[in-house]
Each structure stands twice: as C-alpha cells, then as structure tokens.
Amino acid sequence: MLFVTNRSIRERERAAGTRPMSERRIHFDTRDNFAGQAVYFCRRDGADDYVEVGGLAFMQALKEAQRRQVLLYFHGFSNQPEPDIFPRAELLQRLFDAIDPLLVSVVPVIWPCDNDIGIVKDYWDDQKSADASAFAFARALEKFLAWQTGNAENDDSCLKRLNVLAHSMGNRVLRATLSCWSRYDRGGALPLLFRNVFMVAADVVNETLARGGEGEPITVSARNVVVYHASDDLALRASKVSNLKNGVASRRLGHTGPEDMRQVPGNVYAIDCDDVNTLYDPPKGHSYFLLDPQQSDVAGGRLVAGKVFAHIAAAVQSGRVPLDDAVRRIAVLRG
Known part of the structure; x- marks a missing residue:
C-alpha cells in the first residue's frame, strides 16, 4: 500500500525534501509528534515494514496501477500507523475491492498524532500537529x-480521478492543507482537483464550508463535498467541550452538518447518519464509515459494508451523490 507522511522517521541521513537515489527502509519515531515540513512518499509492505520510494516513483506507481481512481485517506486524531491507520486503510481497500477490484486505490495521508496517555492532552497536541502539517x-x-x-x-498524463475521505480531525488537516496550498502556491485560485471530498464526523466548526469560511478552499477544489454527520457522536460532543477552553463555542460540522445550507456552495451535500452511527461504532458513534459489525465476521473474512460506506462507494462510482432531496441537498441513511 502506498502512503504519504510527514511523520518523523529514524533515518535522517538524507537531506529533507531531496529524492532518494533508491528505495530505503524507514521506521517511524512514534514518540515524536513534531509536524515535519519534509514529506515522504512511501510504500507499506507489511506491518512496521515501510519503504521510502520518492515522489516520482510513487506517482508513477499510482498511474500504472490497474485501479481507475485514487482515494486519499486523512485519518483522525490520536491514531498511530500501527495498529490504527494502516489496518483501517486496508479494510477500506477490501470493502472497495468487494464492489469492484479495479475501482479505487486507497492511499493513507499520515500526519503526526501524539501517543501520550490522556485523551485531552492528545487532543490539543494533535490540533497543533494538524495545522502545522499543512x-x-x-x-x-x-x-x-x-x-x-x-x-x-x-x-x-495521469487521468485517474482523485477522491478524499477525511475522518474526524483529518478534516482539519485537509482544510489547513488546501488553505495553505491556495495561499502560497496557487495565488488564491485552486484547481478542480478532486471528484469527491467525503467529510466524515468532521471535527471542525459547522460554519467552515460557508462562502468566505476557512473551509471554502475545500468546496473550490472538489466537484462534490459530502458531509456525514450524527448528532449523537460522543467523540465530537467531547470535542466541543474541549474547544470551549479556547473560546470556540460553535458546534462541530460532524454533529450538525453545515449550519446553514443556504450559505454554502451548491456542491455541498449533508448526509444524516443518526440512525446508524452508534449501531456501527458503539458507544461513541464516531468511526461509522466502514462495516456493519452486526452482519460482519471480520475474523471469518465476511465483510458487510455499512450504509455510510455504501453511500461513499456509490458517489465514487458515479461521481454523483445519492440524495433524498436534491433541492435541499440532503439525505438520511436509515438503519
């Protein structure tokens, strides 16, 4: 599996940002959550078995892969490469392959989460790392x-369609990245790069996608921006309480969807997941975009996609977002 990261690695002989002469084994320093400015283009051959391949080889490998599309996966906070990020990315790949083995290549984008004991300390450290990774x-x-x-x-040219799936605080990384790219490299005008951006349980304020908001570059860069939200997401409830410390009282996008659909561009869609989120991820109801665990037997190899994943896959396949009300741009996923 190919992946991109700015996490600290133990091998630092090569000057940051220069292309490796050949593939080299690398190892993450999970004790270091410094958001490095060097970016590494890599391949995972197995658990804790990583190879830096370099940008050109990485992009050529994506182009030559048989799968027709690419999905960049921005993980959430307090996640480590093993056992959190890669196993989840592999599960995403297996679910897509079950629909169509040539549909999409899942590529994790790994930013440096903290591994301290204590979720509140992790939360604040990870917010800083998310912004600094941009x-x-x-x-x-x-x-x-x-x-x-x-x-x-x-x-x-590589004509493969690009998609993004950002979960939880990964949406903060995505927002900061596109804002930084727009400001410093693109003169404030981003290209239409992504077919779909899926924002799942997004830990950002619910006004962020409004015109003039911090997340407006997301809406500019994508054909479709699909927001999956659930009002009983306990992780985001804790996030809102934590953010009160810094005077941020707004509700989270992953709780309510966009605060006012009239204020966001017409390519933004809101998908209500209240009926399924706690069924798929009890009791927190936060990581609900993968399996239906009540019907799946992971150990036995029986994977049954949940309705959120099925909705994402349908948009990847068609480029159109399944809706209940096309005028209001909303849908409800029912259990």
Whole structure:
C-alpha cells in the first residue's frame, strides 16, 4: 500500500525534501509528534515494514496501477500507523475491492498524532500537529500537480480521478492543507482537483464550508463535498467541550452538518447518519464509515459494508451523490 507522511522517521541521513537515489527502509519515531515540513512518499509492505520510494516513483506507481481512481485517506486524531491507520486503510481497500477490484486505490495521508496517555492532552497536541502539517501536504499537492502537468505536455498524463475521505480531525488537516496550498502556491485560485471530498464526523466548526469560511478552499477544489454527520457522536460532543477552553463555542460540522445550507456552495451535500452511527461504532458513534459489525465476521473474512460506506462507494462510482432531496441537498441513511 502506498502512503504519504510527514511523520518523523529514524533515518535522517538524507537531506529533507531531496529524492532518494533508491528505495530505503524507514521506521517511524512514534514518540515524536513534531509536524515535519519534509514529506515522504512511501510504500507499506507489511506491518512496521515501510519503504521510502520518492515522489516520482510513487506517482508513477499510482498511474500504472490497474485501479481507475485514487482515494486519499486523512485519518483522525490520536491514531498511530500501527495498529490504527494502516489496518483501517486496508479494510477500506477490501470493502472497495468487494464492489469492484479495479475501482479505487486507497492511499493513507499520515500526519503526526501524539501517543501520550490522556485523551485531552492528545487532543490539543494533535490540533497543533494538524495545522502545522499543512505546509508539507500542500507541497505534496504542488508536486503532484507539477508532475501531472508535465506528463500532459508529453501526452502521458495521469487521468485517474482523485477522491478524499477525511475522518474526524483529518478534516482539519485537509482544510489547513488546501488553505495553505491556495495561499502560497496557487495565488488564491485552486484547481478542480478532486471528484469527491467525503467529510466524515468532521471535527471542525459547522460554519467552515460557508462562502468566505476557512473551509471554502475545500468546496473550490472538489466537484462534490459530502458531509456525514450524527448528532449523537460522543467523540465530537467531547470535542466541543474541549474547544470551549479556547473560546470556540460553535458546534462541530460532524454533529450538525453545515449550519446553514443556504450559505454554502451548491456542491455541498449533508448526509444524516443518526440512525446508524452508534449501531456501527458503539458507544461513541464516531468511526461509522466502514462495516456493519452486526452482519460482519471480520475474523471469518465476511465483510458487510455499512450504509455510510455504501453511500461513499456509490458517489465514487458515479461521481454523483445519492440524495433524498436534491433541492435541499440532503439525505438520511436509515438503519
């Protein structure tokens, strides 16, 4: 599995940002949650078995893969590469492959979460790391666009569609990345790069996608921006309480969806997951975008996708968002 990261690694002989001469084994330093400005393009060959391949080889591998689309997965807070991020990304890949083995390649985007004991300390440390990771991942997007443009001039362009799935605080990383990329590299005008951006249980304020809001670059960069929300998400309830410390009283996007659909662009859609979130992720109801655990037997190899994942997959396949009310741009996923 290919992945991109700005986490600290133990091997630091190579100057940051330079291309490796050949593949080299790397190891994460999980005790270090510093948000590095170097970005590493890598491949996972197995648990704790990682190889840095370099940007050009990474992009060429994505292009040459048989799968037709790419999905960048921005994980949530307090997640470590093992056993959290990669197993979940692999499960995402298995669920997509069960629908169509040539549909999409899942590519984790790994930012440096803390591994301290204590969820509140983790939360504040991870917010800082999420914001500070923006420069590294903006550079990665700029590298990709330069590579794609250069190939187009040689009639060798990569035409695969790009999608994003951001979970929880991963949406903060995505928002900061696109804002940074727009400001420093794109002159305030982002390209339409993504087919779909799926914002699941987003731990950002619920006004962020409004015109002029911090998250407006997300809506500019994507054909569809799909917000999955659940009012009884206990993790986001704790997030709102934590944010009161810094005077941020607004509700979270993953709790309510956009505060006012009239204030967001017409490519933003709100999907109510209240009926299924705690069924799929009891008792917190926060990580509800994968399996239906009541029907699945993971140990036995029987995977049954939940309705949230099925909704995401349908949008990836068609480029259109299944809705109950196309005028109001909403849907309710029922248990």
